[in-house]
Amino acid sequence: MADGEDRPYVPPNHYGLGLPGLVSLEDRHRPTPPRRIGPAGEQRGIDGELIGFGEELRSEGMAVGTSELLDAFRALAHIDWTDPQEFREALAATIAKSPEDRRVFDLVFDRFFFRAAEAQAVRLEINEPGSRLDGEANDLEELRRQIAQALQEAGDSEIRDLARLAIAAFGTGQGSGVLGVDVQRIRRALGLRSEPQADLPADDPRRHGLPRDQLRKFEQQLRRELERSEIERTSELPAKRPLSDLDRNLPGGPVQDLAQVHKVVAQLKRRLATQGHELRGHARHAHVDVRATMRASLQTGGVPVELKFRPVRPRRPEIFVLCDVSTSVTSASTFFLSVLHALHDAFAKMRSFVFIERISEVTDVLARERDFRAAAAAIAADAGVADISGYTDYGRVWSEFKQLIEDELHPRATVIVLGDARTNGRPPREDLFAEIAAKAGRTFWLNPEPHLYWNYGDSVISAYAQYCEAFECWTTGHLEEFVKALTRPGVR
Amino acid sequence: MPTEPASVAEVLEGLREVGYLPGESTALVSFLAAKLGKPVLVEGPAGVGKTELAKALAKLLERRLVRLQCYEGLDEAKALYEWNYRKQLLRIQAGAGGQDGWSDLQDDIFGEEFLLSRPLLEAIASPEPVVLLIDEIDKTDQEFEAMLLELLSDFQISIPELGRIDATTHPVVLLTSNNSRELTEALKRRCLYLWLDYPEAEHELAIVRMHTPDLPETVARKLVEVIGMVRSLDIKKPPSIAESIDWARALLLLGAADIDQAVFRDTMSVIIKHRTDLDIVADRVGVKLASPAPSPA
Secondary structure, eight states: OHHHHHSTTSOGGGSOOOOHHHHHHHOSSSOOOOOOOOSTTTOOHHHHHHHHHHHHHHHTTOOOOHHHHHHHHHHHTTSOTTSHHHHHHHHHHHHOOSHHHHHHHHHHHHHHHHHHHHHHHHHHTOOOOOOOOOGGGGOHHHHHHHHHHHHHHOOHHHHHHHHHHHIIIIISSOOOSOHHHHHHHHHHHHTOOSSOOTTSOTTOGGGGOOOHHHHHHHHHHHHHHHHHHHHHHHTSOOOOOOOOHHHHSOTTOTTTOHHHHHHHHHHHHHHHHHHHHHHSOHHHHOOBOHHHHHHHHGGGTTOOOSOOBOOOOOOOOEEEEEEEOSGGGHHHHHHHHHHHHHHHHHOSSEEEEEESSSEEEOHHHHHHOOSHHHHHHHHHHHSOOOOSSSOOOHHHHHHHHHHHHGGGOOTTEEEEEESOOBOTTSOOOHHHHHHHHHHSSEEEEEESSOGGGTTSTTBOHHHHHTTSEEEEOSSHHHHHHHHHHHHSOOOO | OOOOOOSHHHHHHHHHHTTOOOOHHHHHHHHHHHHHOOOEEEEOSTTSSHHHHHHHHHHHHTOEEEEEEOOTTOOHHHHTEEEOHHHHHHHHHHTSSSOOOHHHHHHHHTSGGGEEEOHHHHHHHOSSOEEEEEETGGGSOHHHHHHHHHHHHHOEEEETTTEEEEOSSOOEEEEEEOSSSOOOHHHHHTSEEEEOOOOOHHHHHHHHHHHOTTSOHHHHHHHHHHHHHHHTSOOSSOOOHHHHHHHHHHHHHHTOSSOOHHHHHHHGGGTOOOHHHHHHHHHHTGGGSOOOOOOOO
């Protein structure tokens, strides 16, 4: 298509929405574009757009089946789909089937329909009316206060107007070209912060801090408006940016969010309880419960019509956890310690160790301290990890660990190592690790580094990975993956 | 006579009237459920009104509510149908002296007369349309979920001895889950999805005000604020809407004019249900409240 050469970034399926209602979803102020049929192949109607939307969701890893799309179409037939809110909710109810999916859905929805509307605007050469900023805005301090005041109570569409106002006042002429930088610069220029600013006058709305989610919405709108003006200036859509893992995860990052970790581990506990049944063949191990069978037979006049079986107890593995608390994993070790702490609640038989250069057992500390922070402090204070250089010595750790628990390892035990496998140039001694892994039933390695960094620098994870199942683990999502693996029946 | 809503706004209004304040998506999904005849999977933390929604829908649509409470080990006999052994035995014994042939007898004792219907069969076979609530589906095993699939997609149940029983009327089905276990894709695929979360402060205030209209507005507002603070802490069981309402009622009974430290300390146990949580909340939230006004001598 000749058109594709002018705007190389836009895949043809993002052209032409041809639906006034949807365009106004992005912009109520813009006059409804006249319905014009573009060159053949550009106009694909709402059904084509929806299928394109489904494909985009799939490319972000959501399982969107044909049946879901069919449901979406059927749902749209029943609602007033020029109402943006209803349109979005109806699609979400039929397509996104978990809170995580819903999050991805919202992000992709915004991106997809923003781009679709913009592509249409570019094609029809519609421009935003000039900014409504008048002479009064010379008083920038006054404007700052007005925006802060409005942010306290504004609804979504007002926030969008505010964002445009702010860009008109602070954002023109000095753009850095990077959206994120510009957004932060404007926010700073406005003096908007969520924490209280005591040095401001008493009647200033910013004095007590602004609501955090309002601020976030404002930043989102700023970003979007900047993007929009960029598109208008260059008349082409920038390359589509896939969602990063950071986008997908909740703001704040679950690594810091201990409550989130505890929730995942609470799920783990439930899963172990229910999925345990699948771990073992029912029929092979079922034992007839004679007492219960006799009791049931009374119903049928003493004839044991129905056999009662003893409940199958799920397998509860014995767990040994080794957790790296050295400086190279400082940020991750809080996360790991909290996992360790939470695991302790979930398993009856579990022994925990922390290590840096040497190893130290902390089972008692974790059993004693109910509060995670207290436990972390106690471990830092008196775990007795010989911390001379602060660098991990995996070789030494393996030999000490082996000495400590060699006799207790058996094929039903599970060993979990939490660490980044960075040896600081010391010998990794994978032979010792292999012996431990051979004695234990299953061995897992959780690495707090993204897969990308494995085996770079002094990371020797591949040396260990051949003896165990290694997982990357830096979000609660990864943790859930691991939980699934842990509750899966073992190979041995 | 069962009614059918014509628009989302009507559902929203109707649910309000029967005493349930829905969020926008709740009303929309309920409307779609009634229109499309698809089951709805409602997920969310405990106590945000998942079960209440089913009850309110039943009231709104003027249908009977059939409820199946799920638990670990729930099986077909408890959920679908069961043969009435005792009655069958009696029938066999009563016919022992007679001239019934074996095939007559067999046809007879596996007839509908000897079938004990359990909630799912009851919902399907009911001559009037019903609202079927399958509560806490995540508590059951995956086998049970698989068994539900036939029911949820085609609204029919196969009984080997009797054949297939088709739904005479179309039930509105709600499944609730606390998300304690990942449900299978196959089940999710057949359902509309609704995620109910703790409501926004304003919405929760409206709910509390509706259930305790006599509580002074200032107290209600303060209550919602405090509940929000408590939820943001890392505690074992964050207070749900049900607990907000209980607390509001308790405050109303006590005639509290404000929530200060003393009142909070005395009534905290209404919203916090764990020993360790009590300490955390007393430490973090209690101190932020105003200390009690000196009582007049």
